[in-house]
Amino acid sequence: MKTILQLILVSVLCVNVNAQDQDSSYLAIVGGDIHTVTDGVIMKGVVLCKDSRILKVGKRVRIPEGAEIINAEGMQVYPGLIAIDASGIVSGRGVAVADSYDPYALNIDLALAGGITTVQTGGMVANLKHGTIDNVLVGPTEWVNLNYSSTSSAGRRRVRDEFSKVRDFMRLHRSWELTSSMGEDAGDEPEAKGVKPEYLSLLKGEATARLSANSLKDLLATCELLEEYPMQSVIFGGQEAWACAGRLGRVNARLVITPRNKKWASDDLNRPSGWTIENAKTLWEHGVKFAILPGENSISLMGLAGRDLMTLPMEAAFAIRGGLQQDAALRAITIDAAEMLGIEHRLGSIEVGKDANIIVCDGDLFHYRSFVQWAVVDGKMMYDKQQSSYFAHIRPRAEEVIDEIEEETIIDAPEVVDNP
Amino acid sequence: MIISSLLLTLTSSLAWQQADERELVGRVTAYRLDRIETLDGDALTNATVLVQDGIIQRIGKVVIIPGHATVHDLRGTGSVMTPPLVLSHANFLQSDRRDGGNNSRFIAADSLWLSEDWPTSLWRYGVGMVAVDPPGNGAPGRTSVLKVAASEKRPETLVDDLHLKLDMATNSSAKNLIRDGLKAAEAAIENEIQAEKDWKKSRKEWDAKKEEEKKAAEAAKANGEKAKKVKEGDEEQGPPETFEAPGIKDNEQAFVDWVRKERTVQVHMRSASDWLHWMQIMEDREENYEVVFSMGSTTNLHEVIESVVASGVRVDLPARMSFLPYTRNRVNIAAEFVAAGCEKLILSPASNSIAGLRDLRASVSRLIAEGLDQTIALRAITLEPALAVGQEEVMGTIAIGMPASFVIWSGDVFDPLTEVDSLVLDGEEKFNREQFESELLR
Known part of the structure; x- marks a missing residue:
């Protein structure tokens, strides 16, 4: 294993490019x-980051001189x-x-220790950073809260009426646009009187509706709304979603x-x-995208295997225990969550050009x-687990001296290069 | 050889004494002590301070005391003389607390809340001067500096209107208050510059117009025409002769002074993140400020020590040992600041009250025991706060030409068992422990 790492490092160190951007x-x-x-998955690969972005990902990547190196040999690298x-x-x-x-x-430290690098809060997406307040915001989430609970039929009707107006x-407006585009006199542009602007942006596809529904009854009602008024949506809860997965899809x-939120089946229904x-x-089988959230949206310090944000994986x-494929579970806490927040072009996967938000685990993320x-x-x-006081004492990481590895590889360099 | 040089020294000092004695007439008092912490160079041992009419005239190991002088010979008692302690932000002497918003129009000295014996309550702990900051958050007002002295009405203020106090916190309302204050001040300054430009322009135009009219009148006169008479009151009103600056709002004035670098800001913070957010506001700005950190016993301030020291700012810390956050690991923030190169360090009572003041020396002694340099510690409670409020000519050192203001301690200043034996301000003994205690007993 070490030789492979050396190979990588050697290929890197021998072809050290001097024309690096010094800043x-x-x-x-x-x-x-x-x-x-x-x-x-790229086995035993290299992720090279430049400034705040991912510059290269692959098996053989040249590492510039002076780069900070994390030796992740034998470890698992995730976004x-x-x-x-x-x-x-x-x-x-x-x-x-x-x-x-x-x-x-x-x-912030504990969330990072739990692998979370990005959070959504107060209509904003923020990166978690220790010791700096520069560029912490990723951007706003255009979410519109819709109160569409089946327990209040009057409230539901009001929401539908609003959408009907929109x-x-x-x-x-579309007919006015068409008429005027054909060079006919269409009169003044219709005004959006009495139309809720946030509902308008929902139907235009510029915003995402945030709904809550746990029971099958609520979920079906929500599906009805979305069938009548198609729009981007995120539904929180979904306890009985398995019973209407096809329709949700x-x-x-x-x-x-929240896979661990339990509710027993009702004999009355x-x-x-x-x-x-x-x-x-x-x-997943019905093509419904989902993100996963623990029972609490904070860190409760109730224990390592609690149900708070420290234990998101x-x-x-x-969910994996319940039959979900592991890669789908990983998507649910990375790229699919990013997509719901509208930041999938920047975060959620390890791809060239994306923001360099990466975690390195000493084993499988879900173990x-x-x-x-x-x-x-x-x-x-x-x-860095070894540098912060929280978990450094638990199975301490073996002392890994990068300098030594580099020295070794430099000494062995010609030999190894001759035998690719 | 040795004898001759000794003789030489003696004669020269005698000659010097004769020259001096002519000057030192009037009320002369001599203090002879085992140790004098002058704060002006090294400490002196077995030395004398000679005071004439409230001013220190002589200080040193070899000082000839005039025959008519009153002598306080405290040698052999272990007494130590230091400048009086100075409190850099004592808002416990204030009555009005102002929370939230820009209240920078208020001045601390206008709402003091002093009991009759307030000077004694400070003297007995060795305090000779206090800077009072208005309590509250946001921009609660401006600080004032008081000399601790009894007075029938308002106490003697050395400076009424000194620093602008700002309360910094990691939230939008605190940050916006400061940003808005700066923005309004810049707008007011810009407005004034523009008004002056406009005035100059209109003045120029007016003068040109008058010149033309004068010429026209002269030409008409030369042609034999009669000059038009202007009725009284119908005369055109030109721009004023001198420039009148547009008024600045009460709440903007202190910020305007700050932007013009005519006023220092005393900014109060609680945590390391407050500092980062403050730096974000001050990013490209060059206004003067000093930082008062007030924290609980647990602090993450060590995270930003380097950045704070690099800014060269004066730092005012609560005198107490801290714990690293979420641990019981002790950390001596003051000593860490000094180790990082901080040269302007003030130590203040850990709690802003008379009780905090009572414990000040004991808490500083803890900091010394755990690594803070003793000389720096003494400076941090005497000279440095005096410098912070610009009163180093009034108090802070024991040196020739300075007012005779000092404290005589019963022993090592930082021994918690040591007490104030005597406090002298401008040559006058304001506090004497024996007297104070006998009065208490009575």
Whole structure:
């Protein structure tokens, strides 16, 4: 294993390019199995980051001189995990999130230790960084809260009435556009009077509806709404979603589920009810995208295997136990969560050009025994298990001296290069 | 050889004494002590301070005391003389707490809340001067500096209106208050510059117009025409002769002064993240400020020590040992600041109250025991706060020409058992422990 790492390093060190950008900082994660999420797993590969982006990913990557090197030999490399609705880690609303960001807060360190590098809070997506408040905001999430609970039929009717008004206005506006584009006199442009602008942006596809529904009854009602008024949606809850997964798939609904939230089946109901461990698996089989969230949207310090944000991978592991494929579980806490937040072009996978938010685990992410060894955010090391006081004492990482490896490889260099 | 040089020294000092004695008439007091912490160079042992009419005239190991002088010979008692302690932000002497918003129009000295015996309550702990900051958050007002002295009405203030106090916190409201204050001040300054430009322009135009009219009138006169008479009151009003600056709002004035670098800001912070957010606001700015850190016993301040020291700012720390966050590991923030190269360090009572003041020396002694340099510690509670409030000519050192303001301690200043034996301000003994205790007993 070590020779392979040496090979990589050698190929790197021997062909050291001097024409490097001196002002830029490079960080290389070398020797780990790279779970790119979108392009399979690269065994014993290299991820090279330049400044805040991923510059190269592959088996043979030249590492510039002076690059910070993380020796991930025998470890697993993943994109940083993304937690939706994690208001308990960073506070504030909108741009105020940046003003109330405490980069020395315990919760940020612990979330990084739990593998989370990005959170959504107060309508904003923020990166978790220790010791700096620069560029912590990734961007706003255009979500519109829709209160469409089946327990209040009057409220549901009101929502539908609003959407009906919006649709009427959109039809009117489209016909006006068509008429005037044909050079006919169409009169004045119709005004959006009495039309809720946030509902308009939903039907135009510019925003995402945030809904809550757990029971089958609520989920079906929500499906009805989405069938009548197609729009991007994220449904929180979805406890009984397995019972209507096909229908959820047809309306393109996306869910945020908590696999360990339990509810027993009701004997009073003449329909499927209650929770099942196979919920996530069933949704996946029906093409329904989902993100996973633990029972609490904060860090509760109730123990290592608690149900808070420190154990996000454990929540996903529970879905795997219920039959979900492991790569699908990984997607649910990375790229699929990113897509719901509209940041999939920047985060959620290890791809060239994306933001360098990467975690390195000493084992499988979904194994209860694994620890995050390093968390890199925006191309900078933000968490090192051995350097922070929380978990350094638990199975301490073997002392790895990068300098020594480099020296060895430099000495062996000509020999190894001659025998590729 | 040795004898001759000794003789030489003696004669020369005698000659010097004769020359001096002519000057030192009037009320002369001599203090002879085992140790004098001058804060102006090294400490002196077995030395004398000679005070004439409230001013220190002589200080040193060889000082000839005039025959008519009153002598306080405290040698052999272990007494130590230091400058009086100075408190750099004592808001416990204030009545009005102002929370939230820009209240920078208020001045601390205008709302003091002092009991009758307030000077004694400070003297007995060795305090000779206090800077008072208005309590509250946001921008609660401006600080004032008081000399600790009894007075029938308002106490003697050395400076009424000194620093602008800002309360920094990691949230939008605190940050916006400062950003908005700066923005408004810049707008006010810009407005004034523009008004002056406009005035100059209109003045120029007016003068040109008048010149033309004058010429026209002269030409008309030369042609034999009668000059038009202008009715009284119908005369055109030109721009004023001198420039009148547009007024600045009460709440903007202190910020305007700050932007113009005519005023220092005393910014209060609680955590390392407050510092980062403050630096974000001050990114490209060059205004003067000093930082007061007030924290609980657990602090993450060590995270930003380098950055704070690199900014060269004066730092005011609570005198207490801290714990690293979420641990019981002790950390001596003051000593770490000094190790990082901080040269302007103030230590303040850990709690802003008389009780905090009572414990000040004991808490500083803990910092010394755990690594803080003793000389720096003494400076941090005497001279440095005096410098911070610009009163180093009034208090802070024991040197020739300085007002005779000092404390005589019963022993090592930082021994918690040591007490103030005597406190002298401008040559006058304000506090005497024996007297104070006998009065208490009575």
